[in-house]
Amino acid sequence: MKKTTRRGIEATLFILPLLTLVLFVAIPLVQAVIMSFSDYDMLSGSREHAFVGLDNYQTVWEKARFWKMAAITGWYTLWSVFGKMLLGLIVALLLNAKFRGKGILRSLLVIPWAMPGIVVAFLFTLFLDSEYGVMNALLLALKLVPEGVPFISRADIALPVVILIGVWKNFPFVALMLLAALQNIPKELYEAADVDGAKPLQKFFRITWPMTFSVWFIMLILQLVGTIKEFDLVYLVTGGGPALATNLVGLDIYDQSFRFFKLGIASAEGILLMLLSLILAFIYYRYEFRKR
Amino acid sequence: MRTVAKYAFSLLSLFLVAGFGFAQTKLTVACWWMNDPVRAANMQTAIVEFQKLYPKVQVEALILDGTKYWDKLYLDIANDSEADIVAVDTGAGISSYDQTRPGGAFLALDKYIKGYVLKDGTSLEKDILFLNATQRSGQTIALPFINFYAQNTVYRKSVLKAAGIDPKKLETWSGQLEVAKALTKADASGKRTTFGFAHPTTAKDVLTRWFTMPYLWTAGGGIFPLEKGPYTPDRLIFNSKENIKAFEYLLSINKAAGPTGDRRYYDDIRPLFLTGDVAFMQAAIWTMSSIETDMMPAGAFTSDLAFAPFPTYDLDGQKRAPIYESWGNPLAISSKSKHPKEAFDFIAYMHSIEVQKREGVAASPVNKKALPFYNSVKPKQGEFVAMATKYEMRIVPDIPQWNEFEGVIRQTFNSILVGAQTPKEALDEGQAEMVKILQAKKK
Known part of the structure; x- marks a missing residue:
């Protein structure tokens, strides 16, 4: 094959991912931005989608429920990410130790993360059922509660419950990434520390933490960006209830788009969420840039 | 050729x-x-x-x-x-x-x-x-x-007869509360084994709204007066005292006789009636087809199933005839x-x-x-x-914004019926949302 033809084919193959990005990311993004500045109410009876400036953003801003949702989303993100990072770190440290059956445990660890969200949602809906759920059966058997607790039907505990479900589902990914980072730490450093009589906590803060911080930080940013736009698990378990106690911004975007067909409002909410994610992504890139 | x-x-x-x-x-x-x-x-x-x-x-x-x-x-x-x-x-x-x-x-x-x-x-x-x-x-x-044709009350004749209860008691709100309490049974640990009455509470299912609206209307409430126009914000009665009263009643009957926990869908409640674990509930004509095929024991549909009209409101010394959902x-x-x-x-x-x-x-x-x-x-x-x-x-108000109203109504009803908010709190919030929906700028 002629060199120029092969180069041409190679060039085309390299452009394909870019084309995919443009087609499935850039174009929809531009469309969403345009819709967020337009009157895009599909049920209004109007076929015109006039430019309305910041009206949609103003509507979102002034919506009392939006701020409540934003607060719930903030708490959900904060505690969910904290839980995943902490549990992920603890499990990674445990799995980094030498013991029998470590291989099997590592394999089992992947299961929650590999399970589809819908399966996890249904599993926990049954597990936490106040009449027939395993959790309540245990609590009642241990006489810790006088009657079954409606975990996902009580407004005061529904949010912590969905946070725990989210942590259970996603901490394995964090644990596996941190485990890989831990295994890249040279053993000689720990041996030298042992020689110097360092205690376990000292070894953790002087060796383990600094050597894995960059991976931990990347995971933190990725988890924040991923959790802030959470939708499927919460939608399937509580639907945003009870009494909107678990109503995340992601769920409202769904309602505005697919129940009320107010695409302008939904796009404005989506763009605001995206801007927040961009800020987090910017922090990550600054950190990477400084490292280099 | x-x-x-x-x-x-x-x-x-x-x-x-x-x-x-x-x-x-x-x-x-x-x-x-x-x-x-x-x-x-x-x-x-x-x-x-x-x-x-x-x-x-x-x-x-x-x-x-x-x-x-x-x-x-x-x-x-x-x-x-x-x-x-x-x-x-x-x-x-x-x-x-x-x-x-x-x-x-x-x-x-x-x-x-x-x-x-x-x-x-x-x-x-x-x-x-x-x-x-x-x-x-x-x-x-x-x-x-x-x-x-929503909705009549359905019950088993044998259950009421065994308890010595006159079925006519099911024709009033106070009567249904009394019957519901009488027919609720619990085991030695206090856990309910038979429920006198059940009503859906979830926000995820439109049937909660369908089966709740007749209570609001019969109590004299609703969304707009008689659900007739003009459908303007000043005519909303969603947070009226009549609606509050209706929900207080539903909360009291649910607390006294209803399933606890997560039995929130109408589709959770219907099987309980079919097996005899719920003594009476509201039903529409479409429910009857599953009752006909699945009511236990066999033959109970013909021999034991009975109806009472949706109950007359008789609280606070007032009497209001039932209003059904068309x-x-x-x-x-x-x-x-x-x-x-x-x-x-x-x-x-x-x-x-x-x-x-x-x-x-x-x-x-x-x-x-x-x-x-x-x-x-x-x-x-x-x-x-x-x-x-x-x-x-x-019928419910036939307005262009019904889709958004439905969302508000479902969340409001759910909040009240699961005890997350008091009827007044939830209905006030719901009313405020409805006002905003009606006032939304038309471009």
Whole structure:
């Protein structure tokens, strides 16, 4: 094959991912931005989608429920990410130790993360059922509660419950990434520390933490960006209830788009969420840039 | 010569077939129930019969996923691509669909209805019930087709008899509370084993709203006075004391006798009634088909099932007659249909005696002439319908913003019924949201 033809084919193959990005990311993004500045109410009876400036953003801003949702989303993100990072770190440290059956445990660890969200949602809906759920059966058997607790039907505990479900589902990914980072730490450093009589906590803060911080930080940013736009698990378990106690911004975007067909409002909410994610992504890139 | 003749004959045949095709009028029908094999078969039978009467009209029933039907209908209307004939729902309002297209998505049918008599003698003006439930701005925009008659109280005669309870007590709110408490049983640990009464509470299911609205109306409340217009923010009564009273009652009966925990869907409660774990509940005519097939033990549907009307409000020394929910699946014609006359002939045919007899599977006919047959083959359902028709029937406000109102109502009802908010808190919040929806700028 002629060199120029092969180069041409190679060039085309390299452009394909870019084309995919443009087609499935850039174009929809531009469309969403345009819709967020337009009157895009599909049920209004109007076929015109006039430019309305910041009206949609103003509507979102002034919506009392939006701020409540934003607060719930903030708490959900904060505690969910904290839980995943902490549990992920603890499990990674445990799995980094030498013991029998470590291989099997590592394999089992992947299961929650590999399970589809819908399966996890249904599993926990049954597990936490106040009449027939395993959790309540245990609590009642241990006489810790006088009657079954409606975990996902009580407004005061529904949010912590969905946070725990989210942590259970996603901490394995964090644990596996941190485990890989831990295994890249040279053993000689720990041996030298042992020689110097360092205690376990000292070894953790002087060796383990600094050597894995960059991976931990990347995971933190990725988890924040991923959790802030959470939708499927919460939608399937509580639907945003009870009494909107678990109503995340992601769920409202769904309602505005697919129940009320107010695409302008939904796009404005989506763009605001995206801007927040961009800020987090910017922090990550600054950190990477400084490292280099 | 032979070759020429062969080609000439082929061309002539082609023209004849194509000509015949062009002479045929094609109609499409979209209904949400086409994934139900029995009802889909009934539709196909009706189509075959109609096409025999109208050979130049070809009707195609679209097979659609029932769960996605309603959202798809909105989008199809917004894209001017809906079927010629569509099923709508008076329990959810027709206006929000109709106003999705400038000038209205559905054809006004009054000029077609006037003087129209079917071949079996059915007069659309005189023999069809609920024509007033399908009107918008004074015009009829759909024919009723079938009705669900929500909601009577269903109970087991043997259970009340064994407890020495007079069934007449179920005819009032205070009576139902008393009966519910009396029929609730618990085991030694205090855990309820039989529930006197059950009511859905989830926000994820529209049936919670469907089965709660009659309580609000009967108590004298609702969303707007009598659910009639003008539908302006100053006329909202969502946070009225009557609605608060209705919810306080529901909370008290749920607390005294209802299932605890997560039994929140109507589909969770119905099986409990079928097995005898719930003593009585509210039911619509469509519930009756599952009660008929699944009520235990076998034969209980005929021998043990009984009805009481939706209870009369009798709290605070007041007496208010029950108000039922008028709820059916009318058939409308798209304003974009190229064959409105033929489409009307089809939906009129769907109101003929024979079609209406067959459609009494999951709902009640709206053709008065079909009711005697319906009552003879389904006497229990006939008894249910006869009881419901004695009372006023109301529909929810048929407003363009109904979709958004529905969202507010579901969350409000759920908040109250699971105890997350007091009735006043939740209804005040809901009212404020509704005001904002009505005041939203129209560009």
